[in-house]
Amino acid sequence: MKLDSIRAIANAVLYEGYILYPYRPSSIKNRQRWTFGGVFPKAFDQQGDASRMETQVLLRGGEQAAFKVHFRFLQVMTREVGQLTTPAQELPEEDEPALTRVPSLHVDGRELLAWEEAIEREIVIGPLRPADVQVAASVTPFCFKGAREFEPVRDRSGRIVAALIRTSQTIEGVVEAKAEMLSPDVWRLTIGIENVTPLSGAVRDERARAQLRAFTSTHAILTVKDGAFVSLLDPPDDLREAAGQCRNVGAFPVLVGGRDNSAMLSSPIILYDHPAIAPESPGDLFDGTEIDEILTLRILAMTDAEKREMASVDARARALLERTHALTAEDMARLHGVMRNHQSQASEFEPPPMGGDHEKLRLVSLLETGRSLCVGARVRLRPKSGGDIMDIVLKDKIAVVEAIERDFEDRIHVAVTLVDDPGRDLGAAGFPGHRFFFSQEEIEPIAVGDGP
Template identity: 80%
Template sequence: MKLDSIKAIASAVLYEGYILYPYRPSSIKNRQRWTFGGVFPKGFDQQGDASLMETQVLLQGGELTAFHVHVRFLQVVRREVGQLTPPLQALPNDGNPALTFVASLDVDGRELLAWEEAIEREAALGPLRVADIQHGALVTPFRFEGARDVEFVRAQDGRIVAALIRTSHTIEGMIEVRALELAPDLWKLTVRIENVTPLSDPERQERAAAQLRAFASTHAILTVENGAFVSLLDPPDDLHEAAAQCRNVGVFPVLVGGQDSSAMLSSPIILYDHPAIAPESPGDLFDGTEIDEILTLRILAMTDAEKREMASVDARARALLERTHALTADDMARLHGVMRQGQSLTSRGDPLIAVKDREKPRLVSLLDSGRNLCVGARVRLRPKPGGDVMDIALKDKIAVVEAIERDFEDRVHVAVTLVDDPGRDLGAAGFPGHRFFFSQEEIEPIAAGEGP
């Protein structure tokens, strides 16, 4: 899989939590950002924030096997709003007009907000041969210089009325890579990322100041040539012990890139091997634990004032808002729900049945208490006591059996649609929300002509 495709997945991790619905700085949950993958300067230890991130993975290959390391993170940028009083037709010769800093400013309907943005950073190493680093670690320093950018804002009458000042600080880090041969053609790779940015005494005491010099959403992409990584989630039987000995601090390594083993993503967010972005998703919502359709509908339901504030957050939030408004009816329909093989049964309303053997056929009928239960039969729903609100709502309903399926543990699940559901045709087509799963013990076959 090409690195660009892997980075598309990694970028979803990079911007997870960047800004959350309702995408406004005034929202309480957006006042504490950069919560994933933080690597703070070593001198800051006021609240137990980590100053390093370490990942260990297993690699199969010979001494000539080579790999690449891409360390990626966000650097926080402070954005301030300066108001010019009075407005100016032109900048002074030195380009530094007098500014009054404010939390927000309205300029002809455009709201300027003081907040934080981010810059994507990357430090890359490789190709590195495992044989070259088995007797001593390779330590590579990196540094990104700070900058101050001033964007002057003109009103409709042409006068300069404000300035947006973006400030980033110089940050420094080190990447340490080493290899340990565990057995012939089996290596344990260690990648250690450390923030060595110096701090002044005041900066050591204030988390907000240290955050501006931290690495946020830090993760690493590892790719290999002439070798293969080993899954730490599902290692081969003979490598279980070696996988269990891998030490990971602040990250969870998973295989990425199709179904091969040539790349690994060490993510600060727990993922499964071979994560993928749903093809129906129109773009990043920065809120990956939510459902695209729900977030999209909520964005569309926001007031004009709320959308105006969202558009003022930054270019990414503004693009998200514009993209959401541009969705067509077909785009929205694609978000409504897709059935995929290879996932587990999650709930009555989102039944995705996983099977161990994809060639295993669906059942056509069951023998229940001497009575034959088949696809198309009518049944009465009898959910087990102690269920959730969905069980209460569906109790005693008359339904039609649409499918009889087996999960990865060979348990049988009966998929039904409700006779009185106006959207029953959607359930018959496999759409969640109109198709429900019950165990064989929770349904009661009924005779022809009984019920509605």
Template identity: 70%
Template sequence: MKLDRIKDVANAVLYEGYILYPYRPSSIKNRQRWTFGGVFPIAFDRQGDASHMETQVLVRGGGRAAVDAHVRFLQIVKREVGCLASPARALPTDGEPALTLVHSLNVDGRELLPWEEAIEREISLRGLGLDDLTSQTSVMPFRFEAARELEPICARDGAVVGALIRTSHAIEGLIETKARKLASDLWKLTIRIENITPLSNEILTDRAAAQLRAFASTHSILTVRDGAFVSLLEPPDDLRADVAQCQNAGTFPVLVGGEDNSAMLSSPIILYDNPAIAPESAGELFDGTEIDEILTLRILAMTDAEKREMSSVDARARALLERTHALTAEDMARLHGVMRNGPSATDVHDPLSETKAVEKPRLVSLLESGLNLSVGARVRLHPKSGGDILDMALEDKVAIVEAIERDFEDRVHVAVTLLDDPGRDLGAAGYPGHRFFFSRDEIEPLATGETP
């Protein structure tokens, strides 16, 4: 069960960068993919494209301590679109039909495009005793065979007009695991992942071809029994020197899964200890360093043609688009302005909760120096001179009074939201970024019926 929870985070790493906004094959950002955790064939000699990934971590434990390792990556599958010269009742059962490769195929309003999909791969090593690994390195070879599949493309009347052709190449690798005893209860564990896939001479300098034989988004999940991992980010003082000697190539190991330190995620993406999926997130958006609210709003703002292209990418992009359109107003509000208290991803609190008990009551209206102002009134903003760029931008803007508040020194502040702010409802709900405070002499009430 714990491994399942860890895999929620690991799967986010696995598909980080799988497809980037604007989620269309025609966008430049999506013509250079698989940028995280690439392990290329050792025969492909190109600077910057590593052929191995190595993890070194410290483990506290006695002679019975044992480690399980789960090495995971994506194998790239090339998807092509083939068109038949004339419709057929079915694809032949023996051999391949004569297909013409095309850049796109429109079938009854559905556009089909070439793309690179992926297969999830996992190799598990279980019960690796640390004591045993000090005397003998564990070497685990693995291989996944080549495959070629044809999926018929059918028109509305059932006739086969073409096929999606999916091709994956054979790939091979080695996982080497060893340990070194540093003290009676301290071990340095090393796991090396190497791509030994052979390459023919004609593709030795072809990066695109080599990438089809690479391990993409490579990472490892490590768990230990009768022991505990040591944080490499915040090690105890007595182990700082040992942690400094840990050399990690292409990966950043962090504690994951809880307070017992029995698991680590060795990720090609820099994370903090015990990372977690934000509970407000409705699902994976794939985009590096994603901000759910911004990407969601951008997806909703795409044109119908752009959304059709996005839905043609693959099932994951299609599900993302459908999920985004299904979000409710409440779902959207949860994505905005969340603040957390402490390390727990679910420990969300109101940033003003600590002062609510001693808050002074809000005013519903203000009558001062001839100024009659109430909640809901329209006002024109005149920020004081000498302010920042935001004050300059708000000059002469028309706003709605949302609240009239007093601070602990009895100074009055008027909270407003901009009339033309598409997120004004968020400001009315008290979220920062859409609500602004001004003093009484910085606002000019608009007369009834006055045009903003």
């Protein structure tokens, strides 16, 4: 399969938690970032911060099978704000400009903020045949040199009055790959990445400074030609024991892409086999555990000042803000009420035909008071005491009965939609969020003409 087809999933893992709602540096949660897939320098000996990530997977394939490994991670890069002591037409080419570092600065309506950005890194090894790394592991060292860059910031007159200072540290690591034959056509692959960046005494004792030399959101994409990977979540019976013996440190390998099982994603986040990006999602929100619709509405509800701060974070935050404001009504509708099965495919749910209440009136139950209850009837909600917050909110609301259902324990549940709910049609079609269930004792039929 083509690597590009699974890049979207891998990128979602790469940028998970990069910035979270409310998408502003002033938020506490955005001061505590880089929480997934951290591989710290080996010299940084702190409990809970690993210096190595290791993955073991099973591969079916003969002598012609060949695999590749793409290790990917983010390297944290600091962005500081410097105010020039004296405005200038150009920055000096060799020496650093004379400036004062400040946490934030306003330049003609533009807000400059100190922040931590990220650089995407990738190390590729292979293709390798398992037999070639059976006796001795393939060892690939790598190094990314540190750098410092100054981005000039000009005022309306064209003078440089400030600079954004981006600094990255030198990082070093080693990638290893080894194979063990379990049977003539089954191999156990072991791949690992280790951070061997040297540290000085001061950095060794300070986690925030060690973080700048760590690998963040580390994960690996494995692909194979003339072979197939084996699911560790649902292995075939003949490999169930071997799958259970695979050792993974800080990684959770799952099948990705097509059903030919030619690719795996070793993720620092627990996923299921064949994860997918929801086709309705308009773009990355950096929080795959949230609901796009909720985050989108929250962004739109932010104040102008909050949006200005969000736009000042970096290019990714600005793109998210601009994309959210560009959504049409149709785009928003696609985010609402999608039902899926466990394989992340759209359900085959067919909503009942819509029509007037008179078209679906039929007697389906009888209340103890002797009054009949039927689909289409209007009722007043009387939740029992001790209910949850939703019961409290819906108390005394007028609703319409959409269905009366009996569960496996022979209990009756009445499904209703609220008369004053703008999304009542969605509830009538069976979608959650606009459809509520109550017992017979919690609803009170009302006569025609009563209520709103």
